[in-house]
Structure formats: structure tokens, C-alpha cells
Amino acid sequence: MLNLNLLKRLTKTTPSKIILLVMDGLGGLPIEGKTELEHASIPNLDSLVRKSICGVVDPVSPGITPGSGPAHLGLFGCDPLKYEIGRGVLEATGINFPLEKNDLAVRINFATIDKEGRITDRRAGRISTELNEKLCQKLDKISLESVKIFVRPVKEHRAVVVFRGENLSEKIAETDPQKLGALPLEPAPLSKEAETTSKIISKFVSEAKKILSPHHPANMILLRGFSKPPSLPSFSQVYHLHPAAIATYPMYKGLARLFGMEILDLKGTNIEDEIRALEENFNDYDFFFIHIKGTDSAGEDGDWKRKVQVIENVDKFIPQILKLNPDVFMVTGDHSTPSVLKSHSWHPVPLLLYSPTCRVDEVAKFSENACAKGGLGRMPAIDIMPLALAHAQKLEKYGA
Amino acid sequence: MLNLNLLKRLTKTTPSKIILLVMDGLGGLPIEGKTELEHASIPNLDSLVRKSICGVVDPVSPGITPGSGPAHLGLFGCDPLKYEIGRGVLEATGINFPLEKNDLAVRINFATIDKEGRITDRRAGRISTELNEKLCQKLDKISLESVKIFVRPVKEHRAVVVFRGENLSEKIAETDPQKLGALPLEPAPLSKEAETTSKIISKFVSEAKKILSPHHPANMILLRGFSKPPSLPSFSQVYHLHPAAIATYPMYKGLARLFGMEILDLKGTNIEDEIRALEENFNDYDFFFIHIKGTDSAGEDGDWKRKVQVIENVDKFIPQILKLNPDVFMVTGDHSTPSVLKSHSWHPVPLLLYSPTCRVDEVAKFSENACAKGGLGRMPAIDIMPLALAHAQKLEKYGA
Numbered sequence: 067m068l069n070l071n072l073l074k075r076l077t078k079t080t081p082s083k084i085i086l087l088v089m090d091g092l093g094g095l096p097i098e099g100k101t102e103l104e105h106a107s108i109p110n111l112d113s114l115v116r117k118s119i120c121g122v123v124d125p126v127s128p129g130i131t132p133g134s135g136p137a138h139l140g141l142f143g144c145d146p147l148k149y150e151i152g153r154g155v156l157e158a159t160g161i162n163f164p165l166e167k168n169d170l171a172v173r174i175n176f177a178t179i180d181k182e183g184r185i186t187d188r189r190a191g192r193i194s195t196e197l198n199e200k201l202c203q204k205l206d207k208i209s210l211e212s213v214k215i216f217v218r219p220v221k222e223h224r225a226v227v228v229f230r231g232e233n234l235s236e237k238i239a240e241t242d243p244q245k246l247g248a249l250p251l252e253p254a255p256l257s258k259e260a261e262t263t264s265k266i267i268s269k270f271v272s273e274a275k276k277i278l279s280p281h282h283p284a285n286m287i288l289l290r291g292f293s294k295p296p297s298l299p300s301f302s303q304v305y306h307l308h309p310a311a312i313a314t315y316p317m318y319k320g321l322a323r324l325f326g327m328e329i330l331d332l333k334g335t336n337i338e339d340e341i342r343a344l345e346e347n348f349n350d351y352d353f354f355f356i357h358i359k360g361t362d363s364a365g366e367d368g369d370w371k372r373k374v375q376v377i378e379n380v381d382k383f384i385p386q387i388l389k390l391n392p393d394v395f396m397v398t399g400d401h402s403t404p405s406v407l408k409s410h411s412w413h414p415v416p417l418l419l420y421s422p423t424c425r426v427d428e429v430a431k432f433s434e435n436a437c438a439k440g441g442l443g444r445m446p447a448i449d450i451m452p453l454a455l456a457h458a459q460k461l462e463k464y465g466a
Numbered sequence: 467m468l469n470l471n472l473l474k475r476l477t478k479t480t481p482s483k484i485i486l487l488v489m490d491g492l493g494g495l496p497i498e499g500k501t502e503l504e505h506a507s508i509p510n511l512d513s514l515v516r517k518s519i520c521g522v523v524d525p526v527s528p529g530i531t532p533g534s535g536p537a538h539l540g541l542f543g544c545d546p547l548k549y550e551i552g553r554g555v556l557e558a559t560g561i562n563f564p565l566e567k568n569d570l571a572v573r574i575n576f577a578t579i580d581k582e583g584r585i586t587d588r589r590a591g592r593i594s595t596e597l598n599e600k601l602c603q604k605l606d607k608i609s610l611e612s613v614k615i616f617v618r619p620v621k622e623h624r625a626v627v628v629f630r631g632e633n634l635s636e637k638i639a640e641t642d643p644q645k646l647g648a649l650p651l652e653p654a655p656l657s658k659e660a661e662t663t664s665k666i667i668s669k670f671v672s673e674a675k676k677i678l679s680p681h682h683p684a685n686m687i688l689l690r691g692f693s694k695p696p697s698l699p700s701f702s703q704v705y706h707l708h709p710a711a712i713a714t715y716p717m718y719k720g721l722a723r724l725f726g727m728e729i730l731d732l733k734g735t736n737i738e739d740e741i742r743a744l745e746e747n748f749n750d751y752d753f754f755f756i757h758i759k760g761t762d763s764a765g766e767d768g769d770w771k772r773k774v775q776v777i778e779n780v781d782k783f784i785p786q787i788l789k790l791n792p793d794v795f796m797v798t799g800d801h802s803t804p805s806v807l808k809s810h811s812w813h814p815v816p817l818l819l820y821s822p823t824c825r826v827d828e829v830a831k832f833s834e835n836a837c838a839k840g841g842l843g844r845m846p847a848i849d850i851m852p853l854a855l856a857h858a859q860k861l862e863k864y865g866a
Contacts, residue, residue, distance in 0.1 A: 069547065072547065076530070423495065423807070423811075425495060425496070425501070425813060425834055425835065426496070427835055427838065428835065439839065441522075441834075441835060441838045442844070443522075443838065443843055443844035444843075444844070445528060445844070449527070449528040449529065451529075452527065452528055452529030452530065453528050453529040453812075454529075455529060456528075456529035456530070456531065456811075456812040461529060461530070461531060461812070462531075463531045463532070463533050463809075463810055464526060464530050464531060464532050464533060464536055464546075465532060465533035465534075465535045465536035465546070465550065465551065466533040466534070466535055466551075466553060466556050
């Protein structure tokens with residue numbers, strides 16, 4: 067497998083521009099013989115496909131259904147089997163919290179305990195997000211020596227705490243015993259260097275318990291997913307790109323930020339707003355990651371029709387993107403989310419690569435099965451970035 | 467990835483014969499809708515393809531444009547991301563210098579220095595190859611204790627020096643400061659075990675400087691690419707083959723020699739001479755690597771027509787090769803060299819494998835896009851040798 071150090075050695079900065087358009091959960095499964103993509107009326111993508119080379123992409127490895135983290139690691143050229151994004155970091159990333167290198171991020175669940183301290187509800191009756199926000203404001207005021215503390219709401223009973231300080235360790239045991247009637251566990255150190263961190267977390271939990279005691283059913287917190295940001299290769303350092311991310315959901319902004327992308331401001335949350343941001347910033351960057359969330363949301367909801375509509379809606383903006391004259395334009399998904407499964411799946415995702423240097427194949431329709439017969443064949447997602455850099459003529463020859 | 471030790475364990479010697487015909491830079495890109503290969507009239511290859519199984523080959527990894535070194539490593543079954551051939555070794559190989567195992571090979575650039583020793587031209591005004599030859603003869607006479615020295619001309623201002631001795635190290639700093647007005651750098655040791663070597667190189671440079679002083683503009687040498695031959699697996703030891711190489715260019719003879727191939731003498735430098743050597747030696751070896759240079763040279767020159775002609779010319783010799791009745795006959799390239807790019811490229815290369823045990827697919831034309839739909843799919847070059855050995859029935863079963 068290609069080594070990122072080699073790519074770093076071979077990439078050079080050129081004026082050429084790359085656009086990676088990701089329809090989240092794009093791949094589907096047929097209902098009445100046709101997948102969502104096969105059913106959609108997409109004249110612009112079908113026209114573009116005839117000038118492109120196509121293939122199907124395994125986000126991680128055949129048979130593996132990825133979460134959003136691993137799926138985007140793959141798209142960005144990082145082996146998702148080698149790099150892992152911990153649960154705490156993913157939660158912080160998901161609310162677009164600006165994590166720093168040495169931060170320790172932890173997922174909080176608000177919970178209910180009885181007078182003896184035993185857990186009676188591990189999700190505090192799924193309190194409202196509004197109440198969650200108020201409680202987080204209180205917990206955010208906890209002040210401990212040697213660390214800065216940030217407590218931020220996520221949704222319902224879920225929140226995140228970030229500890230900022232020196233020498234914090236992620237080797238801490240989860241405090242959720244995963245059963246009712248038990249006492250919360252201690253945030254025990256799992257290795258010697260985690261002892262100081264363990265004490266800090268213990269103090270934080272006991273302060274939180276005091277603050278929350280009048281707020282039944284949310285009168286306790288359970289902690290899991292202690293994790294620090296993985297040292298992911300930044301796009302500027304590895305690929306020598308000046309990258310921008312265009313996304314409407316915080317999770318994807320956060321993931322892009324982990325790779326050192328700049329997050330562009332949007333005027334709204336529609337595809338139109340995303341494409342406008344692309345147009346307005348096209349001169350200032352040489353790599354654009356555009357994330358479309360609607361396809362995945364519709365798939366997760368099992369809403370076949372809506373997924374078709376989102377794809378058709380994206381198709382309308384293809385001419386506007388092509389007018390910018392990118393040197394490499396790729397359209398794909400991060401994984402499949404077939405409406406019939408109402409969840410992410412392991413099925414490969416169609417990929418279209420348009421560039422003056424591509425060997426145009428005979429694929430005449432942008433769909434899962436048509437792309438499987440394309441000139442790129444079947445490939446792992448981590449090959450997408452090297453291919454894009456090659457077609458943008460940003461890669462030097464390897465060896466003499 | 468298949469391990470060479472496993473292959474070594476599984477291969478056995480049989481009378482069956484394998485021919486690997488490599489058209490250098492075979493893969494192309496379309497002009498007016500057709501690649502060079504698609505445009506060429508190749509009735510014999512098109513007929514052969516109908517009895518063969520086809521695929522497309524990534525020389526190194528998707529998106530990576532290989533030099534000749536890495537490309538041939540891949541063809542010969544060696545991972546080009548694991549083995550690297552240093553610049554000095556490649557230069558020596560390129561003039562077919564018979565390197566020995568412990569030799570230290572170094573690239574020389576003749577350069578111009580002023581009275582203060584500062585570099586005024588890093589290429590000595592690109593002196594003629596004739597002058598280069600004369601100067602190399604003088605430098606070749608330098609005699610130092612404990613090492614043998616060979617100085618050989620390459621072309622224009624480029625030459626190579628090989629040091630033969632015990633415990634020579636390649637961990638030596640380049641002496642080219644890469645800018646004008648600077649003094650040449652010392653060949654400093656980059657690790658402790660390189661100290662003795664560093665002293666030897668220093669002495670060589672100062673002797674060379676004395677000898678060259680009356681030969682302005684070539685009055686100095688700059689050294690780079692200190693390297694020893696990589697310990698590449700030999701064909702006889704790993705594959706248990708008795709291999710012969712048929713090539714007209716010194717570089718490819720040199721590369722084949724690094725793998726322990728015997729280099730066959732040719733009567734001339736035409737394809738005809740290469741095929742005659744194949745015929746005359748067919749009984750004496752069980753593996754033949756035939757290298758055709760013309761396709762790559764034409765591609766590098768951007769000469770679309772000539773590349774088409776070379777391919778058509780090779781096609782004429784296919785019946786003669788088939789008459790020899792090889793057990794496995796493969797036709798491919800080491801990489802693509804599209805005339806429109808005038809350089810090596812990252813595009814996969816078509817591969818045809820003809821053997822009585824192949825599963826004939828539906829490919830009816832030997833071309834990039836047709837082969838992409840072949841039964842072998844898309845594969846890395848390092849899989850070619852195991853496939854060839856298997857079809858030649860030279861591989862034992864793995865495991866019981």
C-alpha cells in the first residue's frame with residue numbers, strides 16, 4: 067500500500083484545481099429493479115460520465131460497513147484500518163469543536179442515579195437538548211488546577227467534555243458499567259502514565275455530581291471514549307494542497323478540519339449555498355471537498371423517494387461546477403446507505419473521475435452497476451487521492 | 467501481497483517456457499478518440515487476444531508514475547515500494563556496467579569552478595560526450611589504496627564512478643550544493659560507519675580536481691546518488707528459472723542483470739534482431755524477457771505516429787514468437803507513455819496472457835479499454851510473475 071511519506075515526497079504545488087463532490091451514503095440497493103441512483107433523472111451526471119472514467123470504491127475493505135469517520139479517512143487518502151478516531155474526538159468533531167493537538171475529548175451521557183448512587187437510567191430519560199444545553203453551561207464552569215475544561219452539549223442526553231492541559235492520557239477506563247443497579251465506575255488509569263489524568267477526571271466527576279444533584283433525572287454523568295485527536299496527515303503537509311471544505315453538518319466540518327482543511331462559511335444549508343461558496347472561493351484554494359448530507363439522511367430514514375430527489379437536486383448543479391473548469395472533478399460517496407436497509411452498508415460506491423487526462427471508458431450512465439464496469443475497476447477509497455493528484459499533474463515521477 | 471519467500475518455496479523447475487514481451491511505455495491516451503494502441507493495425511495481437519485472458523496493470527500503485535527502475539521491479543515481481551534502486555546504481559546499470567555486490571556507485575556531473583573554487587556551471591556547459599569519454603579515461607587512472615576505481619562516461623556532462631572495496635558505505639552527503647557561486651560540498655559521512663568511505667571519496671575528488679584543472683569548463687566534478695546495488699531476488703534463486711534478457715538499450719540489460727538474467731547478444735538493434743535472438747536461444751532458457759524500447763521513445767518525443775508504427779512493427783513478429791510454442795506468452799508494457807503527455811504516466815497498462823490453461827475472456831481487441839474489461843481485471847504489476855509461473859505449471863500447491 068502506498069505510503070503517505072512517499073506521496074509527500076512526490077507531490078508538488080501547481081495551479082491545477084481538484085473538486086471532490088461527496089454525496090454521503092450515495093450507493094443504494096434496488097427496489098423494483100432500480101437503485102435510487104438508477105431511478106434518478108440525472109441528465110448532467112449521465113452526460114459527464116461519458117467524458118469520464120468510472121469505477122466502484124470500497125470505503126474500507128470489502129464487506130466492511132464504515133461509520134462516517136473511517137469512510138472519510140479513506141476518501142482523504144488515509145488507511146482507515148491504521149488510523150482510528152476515538153469516540154470522544156468524533157463527538158467533539160461532530161459539534162465542530164476546535165480540538166487542539168493535546169486535548170483529551172470524552173463522551174458524556176447524562177444519567178440518573180438513586181440515593182445510594184446506583185444507576186437507574188443510563189440515558190437520564192433522554193432529556194431534551196435544551197435541558198442538556200443548560201446543564202452543560204453549569205458543568206462548563208467547573209474549574210480545576212492544571213487543565214482547562216470545555217463541556218458542550220451534543221443532543222438529548224449526549225454531551226462532550228474536552229480537557230486541555232499537559233500530558234493528559236487517553237488510557238482511562240470508562241465509567242459506564244453498562245448495567246442498571248450498579249454504581250458508576252471509577253475513571254481508573256489503564257497505564258502508569260495515566261494516573262494524573264485519572265485523578266483529574268475523578269475530581270471533574272465528583273464536581274459534576276455535586277452540581278447535578280438537584281437536576282434529577284439528569285443527576286449524574288457517565289464517561290466513555292477517552293481519546294485524543296489522532297495525528298492525521300494534513301492536506302497541506304502531505305499533498306501540498308491548499309484545501310477547503312464545504313459542508314453543512316458539523317461532523318463533516320470537523321472531520322475536514324482534522325485534515326487541516328479550511329472550512330468555508332455558507333449563507334445557508336442548501337446545496338445551492340454550498341455551490342455558491344465553491345464559486346466564490348474557487349480562486350483561493352486548489353482542493354475542494356464538497357459534502358452533501360441529504361442522500362445519507364434520506365437513506366437512513368428509509369425514504370427512497372427523498373434520496374432520489376436529493377440526487378436529482380445535486381445533478382442540477384453539475385453544469386455550474388463544470389463552468390469553473392476544474393482540472394479534476396470527482397463525484398462519489400463516502401459509503402452506501404441503501405434506503406431498503408435504513409443504514410450505512412458495505413456495498414461499494416460509484417465513482418466518476420473527470421479530467422482531460424482520463425482514459426474515457428464506455429460507461430454511459432452514472433450508477434452502481436454501470437460504474438462497476440468502468441475503466442477504474444474496483445478500488446479502495448484510499449487510492450482516490452493519489453489518482454486525483456496524478457490527474458491534476460501534481461505528482462512527480464517515482465524513481466528514475 | 468505475495469511474499470517472495472513463499473514463491474521460492476512453491477516454485478519448481480519444469481521444461482515449460484515463459485516469454486514476457488514488454489513494449490516500454492505501451493499505454494497511451496486518446497487523440498481523436500483513439501489511443502496509439504487502439505489506432506494501430508495489429509491483426510496478430512488482436513487474433514491472439516481472442517485466445518488469451520486480459521487485464522490492466524498498475525506498475526506501482528494507482529496514480530503513481532514510475533521511472534524505468536520501479537516499473538521493471540514490478541514486472542519482475544518485486545515490490546517497487548519496498549526495493550529502491552539508487553541513482554548511482556541506476557546510472558551504472560544504464561551503461562550496463564557489471565556491478566558487483568559491494569560496489570559503491572556514484573553519479574558524476576562535470577562542472578565548472580572559478581579561481582576561488584566556486585561553481586559557475588553545474589553542468590560544465592554540457593560538454594560533448596566525446597570530451598566526457600576522454601576525461602573519464604584520465605579519471606579512471608586515479609589509484610587509491612584499498613579500493614578499485616572505475617570511471618565511465620554516460621552522456622554529455624554525466625558520468626559514473628564505481629568504487630570497489632570492503633565495507634564501503636552509501637551514507638555519504640552529496641557534494642553538489644545545487645546553486646551557483648557556492649563551493650562544492652564535502653562528501654561528509656552521514657553515519658559513523660561511513661567515515662572511512664568519506665575519506666576515500668574526498669581523496670578521489672581532490673585527485674580528480676587536480677587532473678581536471680587544465681580542462682575548463684569541465685574542471686571539477688560533483689557527486690550524488692551514492693548507492694550500492696540493492697539485494698534484489700535473483701530469478702534463479704526465487705523463481706528457479708534460467709532466465710534470458712533480450713534488450714537493445716543498456717539500461718534494461720542492466721536492470722535484467724540485477725535480477726540475475728543472462729543478457730543475450732544481438733546482431734543489431736532492430737526488433738528483428740531481438741526476435742532472432744529469441745529463436746536462436748529458445749532451447750537454452752526457460753524465461754525470456756524481451757524489451758522493446760521504441761514505443762517509449764516515440765511516446766516521450768510526443769510522436770504519435772511513430773508509436774503506432776512501432777506497435778504495428780512488433781505485431782508482425784507475433785506469429786514467429788508463437789511458432790516457438792511458449793507455454794506462457796505475455797504482452798504488456800512497463801508503464802504508459804502517452805504521446806500527448808510526452809512522458810511516462812500513471813495510467814494502467816494493458817496485459818495479455820496467452821497459455822493453454824488461461825480462462826479465455828471476451829476481449830476481442832488488444833487495447834487499454836478492452837483489456838480493462840478482461841478476465842484479469844485490474845492488478846498490480848507484481849502479480850504478473852506469480853501468474854506466469856502458475857500458468858507454466860511451475861508452482862506447487864500452497865498448503866495441504
